[in-house]
Amino acid sequence: MRYASVSDLVNNGRAALAKGPLALVFAEDDVELDSTLRHHLDLGFKRVICLMPESFTIDPGLDDQVVRVTMDPANGAAMIDAVNRVIGAAPGQWIYYCFNAEYLFFPFCESRSIGEMLAFHSEERRDAMLSYVVDLYAADLGRNPDAVSLEEAQLDRSGYYALAREDAQNNHAPKDRQLDFYGGLRWRFEEHVPYERRKIDRIALFRAKPGLRLRPDFTFDDEEYNTYSCKWHHNLTAAVCSFRTAKALKRNPGSRDAIATFGWHNSVPFEWHSRQLLDLGLMEPGQWF
Secondary structure, X not given: OEEOOHHHHHHHOOOXXXXXXXXXXXXXXXXXXXXXXXXXXXXXXXXXXXXXXXXXXXXXXXOOOEEEEEOOOOOHHHHHHHHHHHHHHOOOOEEEEEEOOEXXXXXXXXXXXXXXXXXXXXXXXXXXXXXXXXXXXXXXXXXXXOOOOOOOEEEEOOOOEEEEEEEOOOOOEEEEEEEXXXXXXXXXXXXXXXXXHOOOEEEEEEEXXXXXXXXOOOOEOOHHHHOOOOOOOOOOOEEEEEOHHXXXXXXXXXXXXXXXXXXXXXXXXXXXXXXXXXXXXXXXXXXXX
């Protein structure tokens, strides 16, 4: 299925939005676009919707599995607006959003589907899930100057931390069950990253409801959606393993020549398996076993 715009999708694509969970993949460029789409199809999303420029192409074998929506390369404001418009058109559906060269992992995703995981999460009376954006990067930038390599991907095994999220409307008191998380390339190369973009937490999975709005910092206007767990025990969290920051640092004229390698003593090969992320504490199984 193809739609000429986001407006076309929300006005005329109700069938495409009628059954979830839905995955929205925003194509900033065409790097690893096919692998991103395949990964989320394999997780069991009922609809994978790719928002991409008309000039981009995908593997013809994916045409009958992916809903394609024409959209200019996704900048922040356009992406946030598109998610909010889909929220309005798909109340009650679980929605996930990411960019190309980003890959969702959740506990035990090798043997359990996204639908099974979200059914459990819903039974715990949760309508959103905290995700950590875990930076991936190529081990050798000489062989992979764009910093992207699925075969030689690395990640940081340590260097992650959290700070209390302050409520500016309440004398900067800590918000209940909310934290700002930091780490990865945005922490190690923070001199090249604007302050407001250094956080690595993202509410990437959520249930749409009337009036809900995603904000530019990837949090929602319903504060309960931004919490990492309910009040009585820990809940599931997920990880979005992403080459996006590495790509940006190597493309930005202000940083590309200053970075010869992303490797350091805490770099380890990425195993493309949820067990590694669980062992490193980069996602939480909660009560799901």
